[in-house]
Amino acid sequence: MSNARARHPGAFSRRSVLLALASAGAIQATGFSRAWAQDAPTWRRYDSSIVIDGLGGPGGGDQQPNTPLTAANIAHTKSSGLACTHITLMPVGTTPPDTAFRMAMSDMSMWQREIDAHADVLTQVRSVDDILAAKQAGKTGILFGFQDGVAFETDLSNLEVYYRGGLRVVQPTYNRRNLLGDGCLEPANAGLSRAGVEAIERLNDLGILVDLSHCGRQTAADAIRLSKRPVAFTHTGCAGLIDHPRNRTDEELRAAANKGGVAGMYIMPFLSNGRQPTADDVLRHIEHAIKVAGEDHVSIGTDGSISPTEITPEFQAQFAQFVNERRAAGIGAPGETEQGYLFAAELNTPRRFETLAGMLSSRGHGDARIEKILGQNLLRVFGEAWKKTA
Numbered sequence: 001m002s003n004a005r006a007r008h009p010g011a012f013s014r015r016s017v018l019l020a021l022a023s024a025g026a027i028q029a030t031g032f033s034r035a036w037a038q039d040a041p042t043w044r045r046y047d048s049s050i051v052i053d054g055l056g057g058p059g060g061g062d063q064q065p066n067t068p069l070t071a072a073n074i075a076h077t078k079s080s081g082l083a084c085t086h087i088t089l090m091p092v093g094t095t096p097p098d099t100a101f102r103m104a105m106s107d108m109s110m111w112q113r114e115i116d117a118h119a120d121v122l123t124q125v126r127s128v129d130d131i132l133a134a135k136q137a138g139k140t141g142i143l144f145g146f147q148d149g150v151a152f153e154t155d156l157s158n159l160e161v162y163y164r165g166g167l168r169v170v171q172p173t174y175n176r177r178n179l180l181g182d183g184c185l186e187p188a189n190a191g192l193s194r195a196g197v198e199a200i201e202r203l204n205d206l207g208i209l210v211d212l213s214h215c216g217r218q219t220a221a222d223a224i225r226l227s228k229r230p231v232a233f234t235h236t237g238c239a240g241l242i243d244h245p246r247n248r249t250d251e252e253l254r255a256a257a258n259k260g261g262v263a264g265m266y267i268m269p270f271l272s273n274g275r276q277p278t279a280d281d282v283l284r285h286i287e288h289a290i291k292v293a294g295e296d297h298v299s300i301g302t303d304g305s306i307s308p309t310e311i312t313p314e315f316q317a318q319f320a321q322f323v324n325e326r327r328a329a330g331i332g333a334p335g336e337t338e339q340g341y342l343f344a345a346e347l348n349t350p351r352r353f354e355t356l357a358g359m360l361s362s363r364g365h366g367d368a369r370i371e372k373i374l375g376q377n378l379l380r381v382f383g384e385a386w387k388k389t390a
Contacts, residue, residue, distance in 0.1 A: 001078050040349060041358025045367055050083050050135055051182075051353050052375035054234035054264035054301025055213075057087035057142070058114075059308060060124070069114055075351040076307045078121045082377065083135035086143040086234060086301070087111065089151075089167070093331050097154045104151040108144060109164045115142055126166050128383045130221045145169030145234075147214060149199060153179040156195075156202050161204050168204055168386060169234065172196055173210045173219060175331050182216035184245040185333060191218035192226070198228045209385035212256075213246075220252060229385045230260035235301030237271045246270045246333050251336075252294045257297035260384060262290055262377045264301030267347060271339030276339065279346035283359055286373065294368045300353065301380045308348045311341065 058077045060067050091100050115122045123134050125141035134141035140230075143164045152158040159167070172192070173183040179197035182189055192200070200223050205212050210231045212220040224231055233256060237247040247270055253263050266269075271281040289298040309315070309385040319338065324331035347355055357370050 002310070005106060017238055025192055036150075040346070040351070040355040040361060043354055043357035043361055043370065043373065046081055046351075046354040046357055046374075047259060048356075049371050050131065050379055051081050051318070052131070052297050052299070052373040052378045053085040053306075053353070054232070054262075054277075054306055054378055055088065055145075056082075056085045056302045056306065058085070058140075059214075059305035060307030062337055068117065073080075074118050074121050077140050078138075080140065080306050080350040081139045081354060082306070084125055084131045084141035084143055084378075085306070086169055087342045088147050089144055091150055092148045092331065093150070094176065094178070095150045097150075100151040101158060104146070104162065105165075108167075110217055111144065121334040122230070127386060128379060131379060131382070133295050144167055145211065147169075147171045148174040148178065149180045149196075150174075150178055152199075153195065156199060159202055159206060159208070160200075163208060164176055167208060168382070169211050169232075171214055172199055173216070173221065174214045175333060181219040181222070183214055184216050184333075186216055189216050189218045191216070196222070204228045205389055207386045207388055209378070209382065210264055215247070217252070220248075221255065222259075224255045224259050227259065229387075230262070230381045232258055232261050232299075232381055232385075233263040233302040234299075235264050235266040237265060237268065238285045238292070240292065241285060241288050242271060242273060244270045244333070246335075251292040253297075256338075257293040260381070261380045262297050262299045263293060264378070265289060265298040267301040267344050267352075268303055268342060269337065270333070270335050274335035274337045274340045276341040277344045279344050279356070279359060282344060282347070282356065283363065286356075286360070287363075290369075290373075295372055296377060296380075298373050300356065300373060302333065302352065304343055306350050308350065309341075309343050 058073050070210040089104055092101045115124050121139055123139045124140050125131055131141050172180040175183040175185040177183060177186045180199050181192040204227060210223055210227050211234045212223055212231055213233050213235050215385045239249045240246040256263055265282060265285045267277055268283055269275060269277055271277045271285050323336050323338050328388050353374055357374060360370050
């Protein structure tokens with residue numbers, strides 16, 4: 001990812017801000033994080049469980065834009081216990097078709113180079129068997145996804161090109177409207193367009209999971225109704241607790257569950273009315289989703305990077321710039337504030353999933369339920385969504 005791309009309005013994603021902050025020396029693996037990790041709750045079945053981050057990925061540390069993952073990034077990934085993490089390929093946001101295609105192919109190639117360069121820790125995921133093999137080998141599988149349909153909205157045949165490169169998860173829209181439908185910040189809430197309907201059909205036929213995390217309410221409802229396979233909200237929260245356009249209503253959580261899908265809870269300020277979230281915020285949303293949708297339909301999608309973060313003056317300045325740039329580009333969401341940092345202090349460790357598992361266990365959740373939430377539910381949905389058509 002070049003510096004020019006990081007400045008492009010379509011690139012103001014979670015990954016781009018972490019890269020930008022890292023380039024300023026604001027994100028570090030520190031003794032602060034290690035000290036917390038020493039005292040963090042553990043869970044005895046963590047190392048034997050399939051753990052999947054529904055949206056996240058290697059990064060942070062001292063990584064800079066368009067540079068390889070660092071030794072620290074790789075060490076954090078290796079220690080994380082993740083069998084798979086779903087990463088976002090650019091672009092995100094309004095982008096001319098030719099530029100969008102080039103950006104998507106460039107990002108895909110970059111990640112494939114990273115996987116090849118760190119084959120002892122990373123491996124590419126194209127199937128459920130790849131996730132199981134990654135777990136067996138002690139590696140982390142990298143799963144390619146789009147958070148916006150702009151890379152194929154004018155030519156659905158491009159989906160086949162991306163599929164051959166390993167694309168297995170797609171959001172039709174990000175926060176704003178595109179040619180496929182309305183995102184969650186569009187006041188018209190118009191739902192899927194004709195092109196969007198065709199895109200859902202094509203995704204089903206190819207065996208690509210339909211992700212509705214940033215879609216508008218009607219777009220999500222249309223996609224759930226039309227999809228012949230399970231769908232997912234890979235990274236979201238519960239609107240029943242915090243009314244926010246990025247969180248999903250109880251009705252939406254039930255609809256996805258009735259389709260056989262899953263809703264992954266993120267670690268974002270949208271869980272907490274714009275302030276930096278806490279582990280308790282995350283747990284409240286997980287427990288609400290279980291109550292509404294059932295334990296077979298809840299997962300975790302952190303929407304963050306594996307490496308830990310330290311708040312420094314440089315971090316604060318760069319984060320404020322990131323928030324203001326997203327706001328100026330028209331893709332920022334309500335509740336994106338200069339103090340609403342995108343991580344929870346108690347979960348600021350590469351093994352944050354283990355910390356959450358320990359906390360869930362201490363609150364009375366059984367081992368079988370915790371295993372489902374950590375990864376088994378997503379593994380099932382991936383298997384059903386990626387199944388080849390006859």
